[in-house]
Amino acid sequence: MTALVEMRNIKKHFGHVIALAGVSFDVHAGECHCLLGDNGAGKSTFIKIMSGVYQPTEGEVLVDGSPVVFDSPRAAMAAGIATVYQDLAMIPLMSVSRNFWMGREPEKGVWPLRTFDLAKADEITVAEMRRMGISLRGPDQAVGTLSGGERQTVAIARAVYFGAKVLILDEPTSALGVRQTANVLSTIDRVRKQGIGVVFITHNVRHALAVGDRFTVLNRGQTLGTAERGSVDAAALQDMMAGGQEMALLESSLGGTI
Amino acid sequence: MTDASPDVRRDERIKPVSPFRRALIRPELGGICGTILVFLLFAAIAGDSGMFAAEGVMNWTVVSAQFMVIAVGACLLMIAGEFDLSTGSMIGFAGVMMAILAIHFSLPLWLAIILTFAFCVLVGAVNGWLVIRTGLPSFIVTLAFLYILRGLTIWGAVYFTRQTIIGGLNEKTAGDWLAPLFGGKVLTGLFTWMGEAGWIATFTRGNRAGQPVIDGVPMLIVWAIVLVIFGHWLLTRTKFGNWIFASGGDAQAARYVGVPVNRVKILMFMLSAFCACVFATCQVMEFGSASADRGLLKEFEAIICVVIGGALLTGGYGSVIGAALGAIIFGVVQQGLFFANAESSLFRVFLGVILLTAVIMNTYIRRIITGER
Numbered sequence A: 001m002t003a004l005v006e007m008r009n010i011k012k013h014f015g016h017v018i019a020l021a022g023v024s025f026d027v028h029a030g031e032c033h034c035l036l037g038d039n040g041a042g043k044s045t046f047i048k049i050m051s052g053v054y055q056p057t058e059g060e061v062l063v064d065g066s067p068v069v070f071d072s073p074r075a076a077m078a079a080g081i082a083t084v085y086q087d088l089a090m091i092p093l094m095s096v097s098r099n100f101w102m103g104r105e106p107e108k109g110v111w112p113l114r115t116f117d118l119a120k121a122d123e124i125t126v127a128e129m130r131r132m133g134i135s136l137r138g139p140d141q142a143v144g145t146l147s148g149g150e151r152q153t154v155a156i157a158r159a160v161y162f163g164a165k166v167l168i169l170d171e172p173t174s175a176l177g178v179r180q181t182a183n184v185l186s187t188i189d190r191v192r193k194q195g196i197g198v199v200f201i202t203h204n205v206r207h208a209l210a211v212g213d214r215f216t217v218l219n220r221g222q223t224l225g226t227a228e229r230g231s232v233d234a235a236a237l238q239d240m241m242a243g244g245q246e247m248a249l250l251e252s253s254l255g256g257t258i
Numbered sequence B: 001m002t003d004a005s006p007d008v009r010r011d012e013r014i015k016p017v018s019p020f021r022r023a024l025i026r027p028e029l030g031g032i033c034g035t036i037l038v039f040l041l042f043a044a045i046a047g048d049s050g051m052f053a054a055e056g057v058m059n060w061t062v063v064s065a066q067f068m069v070i071a072v073g074a075c076l077l078m079i080a081g082e083f084d085l086s087t088g089s090m091i092g093f094a095g096v097m098m099a100i101l102a103i104h105f106s107l108p109l110w111l112a113i114i115l116t117f118a119f120c121v122l123v124g125a126v127n128g129w130l131v132i133r134t135g136l137p138s139f140i141v142t143l144a145f146l147y148i149l150r151g152l153t154i155w156g157a158v159y160f161t162r163q164t165i166i167g168g169l170n171e172k173t174a175g176d177w178l179a180p181l182f183g184g185k186v187l188t189g190l191f192t193w194m195g196e197a198g199w200i201a202t203f204t205r206g207n208r209a210g211q212p213v214i215d216g217v218p219m220l221i222v223w224a225i226v227l228v229i230f231g232h233w234l235l236t237r238t239k240f241g242n243w244i245f246a247s248g249g250d251a252q253a254a255r256y257v258g259v260p261v262n263r264v265k266i267l268m269f270m271l272s273a274f275c276a277c278v279f280a281t282c283q284v285m286e287f288g289s290a291s292a293d294r295g296l297l298k299e300f301e302a303i304i305c306v307v308i309g310g311a312l313l314t315g316g317y318g319s320v321i322g323a324a325l326g327a328i329i330f331g332v333v334q335q336g337l338f339f340a341n342a343e344s345s346l347f348r349v350f351l352g353v354i355l356l357t358a359v360i361m362n363t364y365i366r367r368i369i370t371g372e373r
Ligand SMILES: Nc1ncnc2c1ncn2[C@@H]1O[C@H](COP(=O)(O)OP(=O)(O)O)[C@@H](O)[C@H]1O
Pocket: A014, A017, A018, A019, A037, A038, A039, A040, A041, A042, A043, A044, A045, A046
């Protein structure tokens, strides 16, 4: 089976900073591929190349087996790659429905009296949110009144509704509490079951192990290979993230508490 | 986890919101309360001064309509996340440019009006373009234009005509096809009929004896109503309106999902300039003259109307209807104090108090909307 998206030997330099030094990665339909790494490892840079925000200094991006060049986020979106960024791209003062459709508002009527079809927008928003397991007070509820996890879910539901084949989530759980994290993880699971390939970025090994099918660890711009579910445990992943050695030392002095 | 049933999560800690509280969190609320309050107040202190007779009503309606015209532009621009401090100078500039073109260069009035509109809207676009390109706050960029345009206005008036007040436009209006759109009156028949029927007062002496004291609705009021309806429709009922909210709410977030934020903002700067031109043209037609000092402080008055109307200074939230109510409050207070024979300097005190109250109330309302965060 060809991968939905494959990244081959990606390098990215920012001036004299080498953010990525040859990283390969792929994601298949219906799987959740976790990209792990400590802060500054290059995870965000990597997925920004996948979503067309940056162009790689070197390396290839393949969609369904054929090479592509994304010169803008729009191009990546058109190829079915949707990204939910760390800062979510949600506007707290606007309603859930207006946020959901932002940039892709359905319209009705004829020009110049064409209007935003709010009734249709509201109806679909409520239905899609329900599918993701969130019951809204109403489609006009402001996003600002939602919890962090619910906001993540709105962003994910939006990406899925607009035909994402690959969904990239950049640290969706890093700012959430226990219960909200569980909600987001179960949303990821639901999305995966719909046949969408999920790229889940996190620095939390336990969150990754909860939903991941495969795991790729980034460390200082380099990858230490990809592991299948069942072939690694939390300790091994933790070790790879920190770069082996030092972590083992640290951990022994902390008595295995992290 | 893997077999999570699609149960619907509901946070039992979120209290159901009563319809009353829901009505409360509308941007127009402050404007509605304020309008009622102001009318009650002046009915009490100036009820027998003629303020609510036909002539008095027309007096404060015209003033309110003036504020409304520029408030619509300022409102949509503020919701899109920007300010235009050049509105007042633009009003002066547009009037003088029009007059110089029509009087000094002897262009037909309609051509002078069209050229003026085109140039001013272009200046609006330059304002917007500079804000986008430099990334500077629009406050600074348009402050520069506040001075540039005012300076050019005075210099131009003196250079071409050796005076700062340019008259003689009344003769040019006769027979012009475009001028009545700004200086004409509508519903004259209705007012004549109302005068005859004794519903409104008529002149008892002079050469206009028997004619009603109000002979029609000035086009300025028609412009105000049309702009308010158009602005409200655009903002709440169209895709572009959603983009206005999005651009002001969080420009970066809007860009991520493909909203053409730069285009939205530049268009709103152009609309603001257009509104200033409408104001200027109506005023020139009414007085038959242009003056280099017109429009002083109008940019702040427009912003005050918008803020009284419930818009947030930080952008992303507000209402055109609210701004229109803000304009009514402004107009009624300004003219009402005059009718009530109050010290006119008190107007400023009153204004400051209203402004402060409105901003405090808006901040509170925003906290409710965003869940006290
Ligand atoms: N635009 C940029 N210019 C220069 N350096 C950058 C830029 N973006 C990221 N970097 C650097 O690349 C490295 C990886 O950053 P990032 O991808 O954000 O890490 P992560 O998301 O894994 O925490 C960091 O050292 C960061 O300083």
